[in-house]
Amino acid sequence: MREAERISAQDAPPSSAAAALPRRTGQRASRARLSLYHALLLGGVFIFWYVMTEPGLIPPFYFDDPTRAKFFFGQPIEVAKRIWSWFAGGSIYLHLGVTLIETLLAFAIGTALGLVLGLWLALAPTASTLADPYIKAMNAMPRVILAPIFAVWFGLGITSKVVFGVTLVFFIVFFNVYQGVKEVSPVVLANARMLGATGRQLLRYVYLPSATSWVFSSLHTSVGLAFVGAVVGEYLGSAKGVGYLIHQAEGVFDIDTVFAGILVLTMCALILDFIVTRIEGRLLVWRPSASETERL
């Protein structure tokens, strides 16, 4: 039904404003219901967690000691308390700030490098054939191994984490831009040339906008990976950051704090991803229906 509606809307585009109105309210209702389901699912998971770990609530069936489950899996209420005290007491802000700065720097630098190099290699066949095996090799390499090396090279400060994050983000953006440029419609390209576009104008007005949709699909993945880079880097050696907090807590078997750190990181990653989605929606209004499916 919805499919049919969309097709007919494409066939007869003019004056569909009146028809769009009821559809939009319908969409809003279904989106509200979806949010409700999301909240219920989340609540369910937390309740399950609580029931399984609260000592004495249900008869023990796996561990002999009723407090053992709590020890291994933490408790949602304790975790919430920990997060609350972090934010209320203000002790988290320094660590979170460091992690976020590392993430954003890795994300920005990795994306910029990937974009520039992707465009360049996609448009320069000789350079591309020359670099091809090395890029593939570097992408295939398990780069997490590099994190300790970067700590040795760049010290325990921010730099080593940013560099590590960049190595993760770069390849994703690079391959997407490369692909995006290769997939530019030859007809659109020939048309722009017939309209008098110079090489530079083709790059700016055809290749770049055409590659943006590919770049944005890669940005969702790279935001997450920039976070991974920052946290893994901190985990392996640092004195600040959420990864450092988690590492410290693991050292004393404080599972509640570990989970609290993970939850805080997850929320930050979700917020960043949301921002990317918003910017994407703003920049890619021209894309047929991808943004609609995205919003669902």
Add this chain to the structure above:
Amino acid sequence: MSTPALLLERVTCAFASRERQGDRYTAVKDTSLSVRVGEFVSVVGPTGCGKSTLLNVAAGLLEPSSGGVRVLGEPLSGINRRSGYMFQAESLMPWRNALDNVVAGLQFAGVQRAEAETRAREWLARVGLSGFEQRYPHELSGGMRKRVALAQMLILDPEILLMDEPFSALDVQTRQLMENELLDLWSADRKSVLFITHDLEEAIALSDRVVVLSAGPATRPIGEFTIDLPRPRDVNEIRLTPRFVELHTQMWHVMKDEVLKGYARSRKN
């Protein structure tokens, strides 16, 4: 005899075969073709006979294996800047709305934004798309997209129009409307047109002269007909006149064998 607007001289296009190395596929062979200034010439031929190849050579998008192109007497090298090209496939930039698509050519030429926009609005109005300036290509119907492409091409005021089956993807009714609109726009300043189509009726209804090509490979012209139907024409009405039917019969007679050959070849592959 004045200089022709467009002259293809003994053009041959051979492509390296993909299946067998060293083998060549000759798409077009020794084809000469001329379009006089202000003349509307159509090229018809069976599918896959290399019509588009010929047009790409005229546009400078494809370099012929041998032979050359002269544009208003001057030999062509690189893109043919004095011509506009209308493609068979979707050629609008999907990330630009109708107005920005029409502006594109002027923008590339460095025309001031405000002036370019005013002219683009005028052209969109001339192709009947006032009020659709902000629509993106996917929000427009197929016929509307073709109109935008037409405006996009004509705003640069090219001396020669190259059109590669521009309306073949449209339904019959929209197509006839577009053909009439094209004739209206064309008769305003009589540009030289090279129009590629596989539709004999479309070719006769629009043109001053129709060139019939043989089936590929090694396509070459096998017939040429002057269409002496009076102008202005209405593509719907003219199809019913006795002279139209007579011309159609003559040309179909020449084309029939080639169409069958082309069909047999496509079946074989």
